[in-house]
Amino acid sequence: MLKIDNISKTFNPGTVNEKAALTNLSLDLKDGDFATIVGSNGAGKSTMFNAIAGTFIVDEGNIYLDGEDITFKKEHVRSKVIGHLFQDPLKGTAPNMTIEENMALAYLRASHASSQYFSRISGKDKAKFREQLSLLGMGLEDRMKQPVGLLSGGQRQALTLLMATFVTPKLLLLDEHTAALDPATAEKVLELTKSIVAERGITCLMVTHNMHQALDVGNRTLMMNAGQIVFDTSGEERAGLTVNDLLEKFKVGAGEELDNDRVLLS
Incomplete structure (x- = not known):
C-alpha cells in the first residue's frame, strides 16, 4: 500500500541551520499493516509523516501509495486518501x-x-x-x-x-495522537483507534512514545534514528520481544542508546 524509496530531506541547506532530517529512508507497508514507530528526539518521525502527507516535497527519492507515484502531488490532493492526526488536539x-x-x-x-x-x-x-x-x-x-x-481535548481528538x-483512507498517519491527553482519555482514544483501523482494514502508521504500545499495538514495530529506520520487526520475532530487547535492538541499529526521556519513562 505504501512504498517509500530512498527519500531524503535537508532543511535550510547551505546555512548554519542546515539539518538533514531524512537520509535515504526506505519503507514498504503492505495493505492492512498497522506499524508503530518509536525513536529518539529529532529522529525524523514527524518529518517522514509530513513527507508522506505532502507538507513538503522531498529532495530525493519517491513515495508510492497504492501503486501510484505521489511524490509531487499537492498536500490537499493527498488528503483525499491520507488521514493525518497530530499530537495537538486543536489541530485537525x-x-x-x-x-x-x-x-x-x-x-x-x-x-x-x-x-x-x-x-x-x-x-x-x-x-x-x-x-x-x-x-x-x-x-x-x-x-x-x-x-x-x-x-x-479528548473529545476533539476522537x-x-x-x-x-x-x-x-488508504493510509492513516497517527503522530502521537494520544500523547497530550490524560491517561484515561488517551486509553479510550487508542481503543477507538484500534477498533476503527481493524474494522476498516486501514493501513496505518502510528508514532508513539510508549514502548509497551509499540510492541502491543498493530502488527509491526519500527525504530527511527537520525532520519533512518534502524530496526523493523513483525511476526514471531516481534511477539517475543520485551521493552529491554527493543532498547537493545535500537542500540545495535543506531550505534547509540535511545535518549528520549518520554520513551524511557513510559
Missing part, C-alpha cells in the same frame, strides 16, 4: 464551526466527486454523521450544532479521528 478541526460542519468538510474533502458543496450534504448524510458520532460514546451526537471549540476515517 475548525473550532468556530459546529461538529456537523466539521464532519461535512471532512466528508466532502474525501469525496471523489469533481465538485462538492455544503448544499450537497443531505439529511441522509447528517443522519450518518449522527450515527458515527454515537459510536464514540461521548454524547457528541446530541451536540452536532455546537462549535467544536467547546469540546474537551472527533478528528472520526473525521479522518469517515471516508476510509
